[in-house]
Amino acid sequence: MKLIVLGGGIVGVTTAWCLAKDGHEVVVVERHKAAASETSFANAGLVAPGHALTWASPRAPKILLKSLFQDGQALRLKFSTDPRMWIWCLKFLRNCTQERAVVNTVRKLKLCVYAQQALRGVVAETGIAYDGIRKGLLYVYRDEASLERGIANMKILRDHGQRMDIVDADAIGGIEPALQASRDKIAGGLYCPDDESGDAHTFTLALAERCRAEHGVEFRFDTTITGFEASSDRVDRVITDRGTIAADAFVLALGSYSPILARKLGLSIPVYPVKGYSATLPIDGRNGAPDVGGVDENNLVAWCRMGDRLRLTATAEFSGFDTSHSPGDFDTMLNAARDLFPQGANYDKPSYWACLRPMTPEGTPIFGRGRHRNFWINTGHGHMGWTMACGAARIATDLIAGRKPEIDTAGMIYGMPKH
Numbered sequence: 001m002k003l004i005v006l007g008g009g010i011v012g013v014t015t016a017w018c019l020a021k022d023g024h025e026v027v028v029v030e031r032h033k034a035a036a037s038e039t040s041f042a043n044a045g046l047v048a049p050g051h052a053l054t055w056a057s058p059r060a061p062k063i064l065l066k067s068l069f070q071d072g073q074a075l076r077l078k079f080s081t082d083p084r085m086w087i088w089c090l091k092f093l094r095n096c097t098q099e100r101a102v103v104n105t106v107r108k109l110k111l112c113v114y115a116q117q118a119l120r121g122v123v124a125e126t127g128i129a130y131d132g133i134r135k136g137l138l139y140v141y142r143d144e145a146s147l148e149r150g151i152a153n154m155k156i157l158r159d160h161g162q163r164m165d166i167v168d169a170d171a172i173g174g175i176e177p178a179l180q181a182s183r184d185k186i187a188g189g190l191y192c193p194d195d196e197s198g199d200a201h202t203f204t205l206a207l208a209e210r211c212r213a214e215h216g217v218e219f220r221f222d223t224t225i226t227g228f229e230a231s232s233d234r235v236d237r238v239i240t241d242r243g244t245i246a247a248d249a250f251v252l253a254l255g256s257y258s259p260i261l262a263r264k265l266g267l268s269i270p271v272y273p274v275k276g277y278s279a280t281l282p283i284d285g286r287n288g289a290p291d292v293g294g295v296d297e298n299n300l301v302a303w304c305r306m307g308d309r310l311r312l313t314a315t316a317e318f319s320g321f322d323t324s325h326s327p328g329d330f331d332t333m334l335n336a337a338r339d340l341f342p343q344g345a346n347y348d349k350p351s352y353w354a355c356l357r358p359m360t361p362e363g364t365p366i367f368g369r370g371r372h373r374n375f376w377i378n379t380g381h382g383h384m385g386w387t388m389a390c391g392a393a394r395i396a397t398d399l400i401a402g403r404k405p406e407i408d409t410a411g412m413i414y415g416m417p418k419h
């Protein structure tokens with residue numbers, strides 16, 4: 001069967017890989033000159049089932065409300081006239097009960113664990129080098145009260161089998177020697193020995209090349225999708241700025257832009273862009289760079305070593321499709337990183353980036369199809385698309401083949417009840 005994957009981010013490329021291995025002829029259509037040029041370009045790099053907590057929690061409404069009136073928050077909701085944002089927010093708020101937070105978190109965790117194994121499978125099979133580090137991840141808290149809260153919040157992950165050790169500042173310094181010097185700034189944390197890290201951008205580029213070289217996947221770069229030619233229950237062609245392309249089936253993997261194109265087929269995809277910022281610093285021979293990635297939970301700043309670079313990311317901002325940034329947007333993350341890792345990188349040479357997490361209200365992605373029987377969905381991986389991609393690609397491929405996915409997809413199938 002000939003399949004067109006719409007979008008060449010990590011989700012599109014991993015999907016193309018799985019489909020090609022399943023024996024399909026695959027074309028990937030991407031508007032940029034290369035794969036992974038948008039959200040998959042400079043994310044935090046954490047492969048983190050240990051951070052699978054859903055954002056929609058009983059505490060979230062208060063945090064969102066506060067962000068409307070106070071600057072400098074890690075979560076920023078800006079007043080907007082975009083009705084789609086408010087509809088998304090209403091759906092998000094409906095997921096903020098304890099009961100739904102538990103259901104959504106457990107689903108996310110199961111998908112993340114499955115996907116991490118799938119990622120390891122792809123790495124073992126291809127030997128792709130992507131600055132991967134398998135030394136676990138650390139989630140650190142600056143004070144006792146937030147540590148207690150963090151332990152309570154993470155309990156659900158531990159209860160569902162995720163290995164997470166509660167560690168004091170001394171133990172943290174033992175796990176990551178780069179944190180020895182800042183022990184007095186940390187109350188304690190959680191260490192997840194099974195979590196890992198790596199550069200999603202490097203991985204995606206290398207996998208795209210394997211797709212092309214080993215499985216004949218065709219990449220149509222510099223090609224913007226503008227619409228579809230469809231009948232009542234089938235899509236025949238995708239319309240692009242370089243002409244139309246026919247296929248037997250299609251997979252929607254356009255990240256935050258998925259709802260815009262899907263609307264043309266009458267699909268209502270509940271994905272909204274949530275902007276994040278990232279700074280990449282050269283380590284330049286500094287001797288205090290961490291190997292073990294993690295999150296400074298009080299500042300919601302993630303750090304991750306990628307070879308001779310240190311990646312920092314922070315902030316969840318609702319500001320539509322705007323990806324602009326200015327140096328001031330990075331102050332919090334740079335200050336937090338300097339505080340924890342004074343010798344961690346050359347802080348005078350940051351490269352800045354901002355991009356959009358394709359978030360669903362539940363935090364779980366969307367699979368399946370709508371009225372058009374040959375138009376499949378694999379989108380909405382939110383803040384965990386690097387972690388989820390290889391597993392999500394397998395699920396999408398299984399569904400297209402008519403096979404039962406290897407994990408339960410309840411709540412993740414388009415048009416089916418969420419709860």
Ligand SMILES: Cc1cc2nc3c(=O)[nH]c(=O)nc-3n(C[C@H](O)[C@H](O)[C@H](O)COP(=O)(O)OP(=O)(O)OC[C@H]3O[C@@H](n4cnc5c(N)ncnc54)[C@H](O)[C@@H]3O)c2cc1C
Pocket residue numbers: 006007008009010011012029030031032035036037038039040041042043044045046047048223224225226253254255256257261275276277278302313314355356357358379380381382383384385386387388
């Ligand atoms: C700051 C930040 C930190 C993050 N950290 C982590 C992390 O530590 N761990 C983790 O697991 N996840 C993380 N994520 C999330 C992860 O990066 C995303 O979930 C993932 O990259 C989404 O991949 P995608 O392929 O769906 O989207 P994208 O990478 O955005 O790919 C979609 C592609 O579709 C293309 N496209 C869109 N419209 C069109 C069109 N009309 N025609 C042609 N092409 C089009 C785009 O150019 C793009 O290349 C982070 C995200 C952010 C923003």
